[in-house]
Amino acid sequence: MNYKDLLQKQLIKFSSKGYNRTFTPIYRYQETFPFTKIDLPNEKIKNTKINPETTIWCSNDYLNMSHNQEVINRMIEVIKEVGTGSGGTRNISGTTPYHEQLEKKLANFHERDAALIFTSAYVANQTSLATLCKKIPNIEVFSDQLNHASLIEGIKNSKASCSIFRHNDLDHLELLLSEKDLEQPKIIVFESLYSMDGTETNVYEYVKLAKKYNALTYLDEVHAVGLYGKGGRGIAFKNKISNAVDIINGTLAKGFGQIGGYIVANQTTIDFIRSFAPGFIFTTSMMPSIAAAATKSIEIVESLDDKRTDIFNKAKYFKQKLNLLDIPFIDSNSHIIPILTYSTKKAKLFSKLLLEQYNSYIQPIFYPTVPEGSARLRITITPKHSIQDIDNLIGALKRLFNSEKPEQSISAVARQNQVA
Ligand SMILES: Cc1ncc(COP(=O)(O)O)c(C=O)c1O
Incomplete structure (x- = not known):
């Protein structure tokens, strides 16, 4: 029995569906959060124009208590x-x-x-x-x-x-x-x-x-x-x-x-x-x-009522903007905003484009974390995200979702960045 081969085959099958996972090392600096520095994963990406001053939009440190x-x-x-x-x-x-x-x-x-x-x-x-x-x-x-x-x-x-x-x-x-x-x-x-x-x-x-x-x-x-x-x-x-x-x-x-x-x-x-x-x-x-x-x-x-209110107000503001722009998302009264891309490929691509072109980091979420066909960008707003930060991200999302011929323009960028 070639055990390594056996494991490799399963990994290849998993990856062929686009489910392979890459991790992005982030410095969540205490002083500057939600702006932070990303440790670029490899030389190839180091040569791209990712700005290391990136805004983090997907942390579960909901109240910034780690800082x-x-x-x-x-x-x-x-x-x-x-x-x-x-x-x-x-x-x-x-x-x-x-x-x-x-x-x-x-x-x-x-x-x-x-x-x-x-x-x-x-x-x-x-x-x-x-x-x-x-x-x-x-x-x-x-x-x-x-x-x-x-x-x-x-x-x-x-x-x-x-x-x-x-x-x-x-x-x-x-x-x-x-x-x-x-x-x-x-x-x-x-x-x-x-x-x-x-x-x-x-x-x-x-x-x-x-x-x-x-x-x-x-x-x-x-x-x-x-x-x-x-x-x-x-x-x-x-x-x-x-x-x-x-x-x-x-x-x-x-x-x-x-x-x-x-x-x-x-x-x-x-x-x-x-x-x-x-x-x-x-x-x-x-x-x-x-x-x-x-x-x-x-x-x-226990004493952070103001911060809790602030998070919910900002999440509401964010969702109002998404509604106006017709960007698909799962609506709720919660602090979590899942923006639906449906396809895994699109979630990964949008995440990559947000990072490379808009200095925004949002981890794509896809199967098996969510059911197949319901891939998404899951956004969490913390007290340290300002209305200006939200407006900047909304602007970026608008451009991504409103590309005239989305599939075509997306795949063109994807080819260019060798992610397709
Ligand atoms: C619903 C739910 N339960 C439990 C856990 C596990 O929590 P922990 O990260 O503390 O292990 C998670 C993790 O994200 C979760 O989403």
Whole structure:
């Protein structure tokens, strides 16, 4: 067996559909963000006329908390106190007061009994769901069609039976729930804000259905914490139903600008996951300095109502402009603006042209991150983007989308830049 050959063939097949991924190294300078410097990927591109002073439009550091001076100071302070690594798993010398303070802070923030932190929200989802669904005999999982890979991995890993309901379709969910015996254990797995579409979920209605059909609820609030609800407590909180959701998952990496993930729930559920989840037990705990920085970040985020309002106002302004220009996008009240190119090739090309000709960096999003045929440029506006920055980007998008013979002019530029 030639293993390398086997892997290579699959890569070639994947790339032939245009799904190969390239990474762009970016310096997200604290002082100048959203203007930054791009490390040009190779000599060939170095010879093109990309301006290194590029505006970043696709960061999930939604509130610029990774650049917050108080948070940075706290991280440095703790590194000086206890060093960098945690030195072990939570069980084997890897629990510090900083970890415990963060868990306490998260539980208070969500107004729940207890919290448990993980090295990422991906790990939190994967291992919490796998553990719960494995350990609850005969459980049936009800999973939204557009759920994140971490949720899907957790469900699959548990080998529990799973019914998939159409995206955000409560009628379909109810139909599937009603087909099962009321006494059979059930769990509904969903997200409060679908990050690739920017669509918000009515958490209240999901909880109502869960109560009716005797189901647990597992809610991913990764893209909502920090931004929605009072003090950024998320959409369940905004819907005044947070207490009734059995398990809420969040990240420390987006609205809070650090790294790591967590769940909040009642004490028994947290003790259960803490005792049985391999992704919690058998891995080195997060760096103490990150736990301390995340705690500081949450403290600050709670008071950032002005910045939250600013983001939503700017996102609304951006969408009004897109509407006027007839540029296709997925409309919502969220801070996420997905501009549809539909084809992967066009998403990649527009991204490249924006970078090369308009000093704007927007990562193209395509299959398998979104369904085939729905490729897009996903824009996120942060408090540091000005109205002038938005107008500049709108001008660039207008020129790209309004090219007289789009396909022809696009492919001409593509050929010139050897990307087709
Ligand atoms: C819906 C959702 N859940 C979970 C995650 C994982 O979050 P993290 O980056 O903290 O691992 C992501 C990542 O983007 C996500 O979009």
